[in-house]
Amino acid sequence: MSALLEVEDLEISFGALDAVRGASLEVRRGETHCLVGESGCGKSVTALAVMGLLPSNGARRAKRLAFDGKDILGLDEKGMSRLRGDRMAMIFQEPMTSLNPAYTVGSQMAEVLIRHRGASKRAALDRAAELLARVRITSPGMRLGQYPHQLSGGLRQRVMIAMALMCDPELLIADEPTTALDVTVQAQILRLLADLQKDLGLAILLITHDLGVVARTAHRVSVMYAGEVVESSPVDRLFHRPMHPYTRGLLSCVPVPGKIRRDQPLGSIPGMVPHVTRGFEGCAFRQRCPLTRPDCAGPIERRHPDPDRDYLCQIAPNEMAAP
Amino acid sequence: MTRPLIEVRDVGRVFRVRSGLLGQPKRVVAVDGVSLALMPGEVMGVVGESGCGKSTLAKIILGLLEPSEGEVLIDGRKLSGMGRRERAQLIQPVFQDPFSSLNPRRRVRDIVALPLAAQGGISSAEVKSRVDRMLERVGLDPSMGERLPAQLSGGQRQRVAIARALVMRPRIVVCDEPTSALDVSVQAQILNLLAELRREFGLSYLFISHNLAVVEHVASEVAVMYLGRIVERNDAESLFRDPRHPYTKALLASVLTPEPGLGIPETGLGETMPDPANVPPGCRFHPRCPVAIERCAQETPSTQKGDSGLVECHLAAPA
Amino acid sequence: MSRWRSWGRNWGLWLGAFIVGFTLFVAIFAPMVATQDPFAQDLSRRLVPPSWMEGGRPQHFLGTDGLGRDYFARLVYGARISMLIGIATVVTSGIIGIALGVVGGFFGGRIDDVILFTITARLSIPLILVALAVVSLVGSSLTVVVATLGLLLWDRFAVVARVATMQVRTLDYVAAAWSAGCSQPYIVMREILPNILSPLAVVATLEMALAILLEAALSFLGLGVPPPLPSWGLMIAEAKDYMFFNPWVIMVPGMSLFVLVFGINLLGDGLRDLLRTGRVA
Numbered sequence: 001m002s003a004l005l006e007v008e009d010l011e012i013s014f015g016a017l018d019a020v021r022g023a024s025l026e027v028r029r030g031e032t033h034c035l036v037g038e039s040g041c042g043k044s045v046t047a048l049a050v051m052g053l054l055p056s057n058g059a060r061r062a063k064r065l066a067f068d069g070k071d072i073l074g075l076d077e078k079g080m081s082r083l084r085g086d087r088m089a090m091i092f093q094e095p096m097t098s099l100n101p102a103y104t105v106g107s108q109m110a111e112v113l114i115r116h117r118g119a120s121k122r123a124a125l126d127r128a129a130e131l132l133a134r135v136r137i138t139s140p141g142m143r144l145g146q147y148p149h150q151l152s153g154g155l156r157q158r159v160m161i162a163m164a165l166m167c168d169p170e171l172l173i174a175d176e177p178t179t180a181l182d183v184t185v186q187a188q189i190l191r192l193l194a195d196l197q198k199d200l201g202l203a204i205l206l207i208t209h210d211l212g213v214v215a216r217t218a219h220r221v222s223v224m225y226a227g228e229v230v231e232s233s234p235v236d237r238l239f240h241r242p243m244h245p246y247t248r249g250l251l252s253c254v255p256v257p258g259k260i261r262r263d264q265p266l267g268s269i270p271g272m273v274p275h276v277t278r279g280f281e282g283c284a285f286r287q288r289c290p291l292t293r294p295d296c297a298g299p300i301e302r303r304h305p306d307p308d309r310d311y312l313c314q315i316a317p318n319e320m321a322a323p
Numbered sequence: 324m325t326r327p328l329i330e331v332r333d334v335g336r337v338f339r340v341r342s343g344l345l346g347q348p349k350r351v352v353a354v355d356g357v358s359l360a361l362m363p364g365e366v367m368g369v370v371g372e373s374g375c376g377k378s379t380l381a382k383i384i385l386g387l388l389e390p391s392e393g394e395v396l397i398d399g400r401k402l403s404g405m406g407r408r409e410r411a412q413l414i415q416p417v418f419q420d421p422f423s424s425l426n427p428r429r430r431v432r433d434i435v436a437l438p439l440a441a442q443g444g445i446s447s448a449e450v451k452s453r454v455d456r457m458l459e460r461v462g463l464d465p466s467m468g469e470r471l472p473a474q475l476s477g478g479q480r481q482r483v484a485i486a487r488a489l490v491m492r493p494r495i496v497v498c499d500e501p502t503s504a505l506d507v508s509v510q511a512q513i514l515n516l517l518a519e520l521r522r523e524f525g526l527s528y529l530f531i532s533h534n535l536a537v538v539e540h541v542a543s544e545v546a547v548m549y550l551g552r553i554v555e556r557n558d559a560e561s562l563f564r565d566p567r568h569p570y571t572k573a574l575l576a577s578v579l580t581p582e583p584g585l586g587i588p589e590t591g592l593g594e595t596m597p598d599p600a601n602v603p604p605g606c607r608f609h610p611r612c613p614v615a616i617e618r619c620a621q622e623t624p625s626t627q628k629g630d631s632g633l634v635e636c637h638l639a640a641p642a
Numbered sequence: 643m644s645r646w647r648s649w650g651r652n653w654g655l656w657l658g659a660f661i662v663g664f665t666l667f668v669a670i671f672a673p674m675v676a677t678q679d680p681f682a683q684d685l686s687r688r689l690v691p692p693s694w695m696e697g698g699r700p701q702h703f704l705g706t707d708g709l710g711r712d713y714f715a716r717l718v719y720g721a722r723i724s725m726l727i728g729i730a731t732v733v734t735s736g737i738i739g740i741a742l743g744v745v746g747g748f749f750g751g752r753i754d755d756v757i758l759f760t761i762t763a764r765l766s767i768p769l770i771l772v773a774l775a776v777v778s779l780v781g782s783s784l785t786v787v788v789a790t791l792g793l794l795l796w797d798r799f800a801v802v803a804r805v806a807t808m809q810v811r812t813l814d815y816v817a818a819a820w821s822a823g824c825s826q827p828y829i830v831m832r833e834i835l836p837n838i839l840s841p842l843a844v845v846a847t848l849e850m851a852l853a854i855l856l857e858a859a860l861s862f863l864g865l866g867v868p869p870p871l872p873s874w875g876l877m878i879a880e881a882k883d884y885m886f887f888n889p890w891v892i893m894v895p896g897m898s899l900f901v902l903v904f905g906i907n908l909l910g911d912g913l914r915d916l917l918r919t920g921r922v923a
Contacts, residue, residue, distance in 0.1 A: 411823030
């Protein structure tokens with residue numbers, strides 16, 4: 001299957017700060033691609049850059065940025081805004097900040113369809129009610145007339161998802177959609193997204209810091225560190241045989257229920273993420289890496305242990321001991 | 324038998340919240356008839372979703388909030404009658420948000436020294452050496468003492484908060500979501516540090532978290548809270564191996580372990596969210612409970628005590 | 643870093659600071675800046691125009707007033723009165739307002755209800771009328787003006803201090819200080835007060851500008867600083883009889899008052915922007 005979203009060598013900078021330094025990824029139809037990393041690694045700005053929503057002091061460059069085979073890098077603001085909310089939609093961590101508190105759920109949802117498709121108010125509201133039911137909100141008619149503050153966090157996120165689906169998008173970008181929610185609600189929301197994907201053939205780019213969410217939802221995973229995609233792999237192989245030392249470190253940090261031995265320390269990554277400025281050379285992880293060696297300060301090779309996975313490290317797959 | 328370090332006896336806390344200009348003040352039951360005991364050397368994990376009252380309970384145990392009913396005993400003495408200096412020597416907090424838990428206008432050194440300054444009568448040379456030693460112990464160079472909190476990363480700030488909590492050598496530390504605001508790799512560093520310090524200083528922790536994996540990693544005893552009440556309590560091993568209450572089961576089932584291929588669990592909890600301003604009659608969990616029967620809506624379940632734990636459910640027997 | 647860059651961008655702050663700093667300098671060193679006596683009358687040299695105008699005299703840079711007093715000297719000594727009134731009023735009202743606001747915000751409950759009532763009561767008092775009434779009852783003097791304005795202008799301090807205290811009080815570092823065993827006065831003075839000073843600094847500039855304007859208004863009405871003290875408001879009042887034929891007599895104190903108040907407000911705006919960006923960093 002061809003990729004719906006193709007990003008090649010994306011670079012994002014804010015003044016002298018390089019937030020993303022050459023990230024490439026592909027999201028295919030019907031597939032969930034997880035972008036995982038810790039705060040400041042550049043995963044959220046990558047999503048914003050794809051949507052053309054970078055703040056005004058941010059600059060983006062890329063070798064290729066294509067949606068459904070067509071270049072969107074050269075698209076002007078008008079063309080982008082026609083695409084946004086229509087063929088690609090985005091949901092955020094805190095739905096309260098992206099819902100307007102002064103309007104009812106119904107009128108905000110209808111607005112999307114009226115703006116993009118020129119639908120009548122009546123038809124748009126019907127569609128909104130249908131989608132609220134689809135995201136498993138009971139009594140959608142009542143909810144349409146409510147204001148965002150009258151809903152719980154989980155319900156608000158469902159409304160956001162329903163709103164994103166108003167124009168049948170092909171790509172859904174979700175930035176930490178469940179981070180602010182309780183675990184039980186998180187499971188419900190993620191299940192809903194997975195079901196919608198199955199029914200509608202959605203491509204989902206899911207941005208998260210939670211490896212549990214990654215393991216349970218992703219088909220493919222890209223691990224970001226200090227503005228680079230350091231490893232990209234199908235999900236099962238990433239967890240069973242992580243290649244990049246950062247991925248390995250990250251996995252060892254997470255307490256796994258059922259495999260926990262108290263009084264035994266968790267794995268951890270010493271040190272902190274370096275400050276990456278213009279002209280940074282070599283591997284950004286080398287100061288924290290247990291396997292570091294002198295050539296890590298030079299240009300780093302991208303290696304392909306299997307045809308569909310790659311990682312950015314000096315150490316070849318056969319030299320890399322099993323974790 | 325040894326005396327518990329913290330004993331919470333039937334503690335309740337009700338807030339009155341005014342809603343709107345003319346609205347009747349609502350009674351919000353944050354904590355309702357909670358009893359628990361923390362034995363020396365133990366780590367008591369308290370888990371539950373947002374709004375379950377776990378943070379209110381922590382504030383009551385720290386003496387930051389007065390309970391509406393019941394009492395708290397720290398090391399056998401009533402918290403309400405305890406002087407501030409005496410209390411500070413026994414129990415100290417570590418809070419969730421490392422950005423709001425440090426005074427932005429004071430240097431790290433003065434922040435860590437705060438409990439010593441409050442005791443008074445300690446020479447400045449002694450304060451300096453104790454602060455330096457504690458900074459070093461939590462993995463910070465003593466030269467960091469001259470910095471302001473804004474110049475530190477989230478993990479470093481949390482280390483400063485831990486140093487402040489331990490500089491007095493208290494016996495109990497109340498950790499309220501100490502790693503929730505941190506990145507995964509930093510979370511592991513902080514959890515490891517807390518575990519080392521507990522062994523080294525013989526501390527007992529009351530560890531409040533919504534992250535069950537973290538609680539399973541640190542706790543020896545676990546209490547599950549729902550809408551202000553402890554609905555199940557047991558030693559950690561039994562609780563995680565054999566949860567009795569349907570809510571505990573749902574919580575455990577919702578945890579997304581980093582194991583691919585298992586899919587996303589079905590919680591069976593439905594869409595209704597718990598509202599502390601509107602606690603349902605009967606069993607407070609029944610509107611969301613996947614196995615509720617008619618009786619659950621009418622009759623409040625009593626606390627059933629077993630060998631090691633307790634549970635509040637008509638349909639479950641304690642372990 | 644970014645804080646220093648924002649200093650450069652903040653031209654208003656610089657301009658305001660310069661105007662206020664310059665006026666303060668002139669006020670403090672008035673005897674050295676103005677060599678002539680501001681009180682010495684010379685009825686033979688009434689209404690001499692400024693030195694650059696026709697009929698001007700080099701020894702009277704800004705000319706003389708209706709009683710032949712050196713206008714430049716009066717302006718410089720008048721800056722003293724304005725700055726003195728501004729600063730003294732801000733200090734008095736600041737102490738009252740901040741104390742009330744912090745106590746209300748910190749303790750909450752009944753105490754806060756009482757303080758909120760006091761603030762509301764104060765807000766319903768018409769400022770100018772009360773000031774006029776007090777001055778006409780007690781008689782006008784510098785002390786009376788400062789005391790009246792100081793006792794009246796604390797409302798904004800109290801409102802801002804109260805809200806800021808309520809916000810800071812709920813932060814975890816205050817809870818940590820409480821748990822550390824610190825006493826209430828310690829927590830208020832060391833943990834809360836330093837963290838609410840930024841918005842209060844902005845209020846202080848607003849109040850200072852207001853106090854200076856009110857003094858000018860009272861003096862203009864003849865109820866402020868008593869003559870022959872050279873207050874700018876008084877100068878404007880005295881000049882109004884001559885303004886049609888000698889417009890500069892009213893322009894000089896009028897413009898000075900405008901520039902000073904404008905400068906103080908620029909300083910306040912600049913401070914607010916600076917502190918806002920400073921908070922983010």
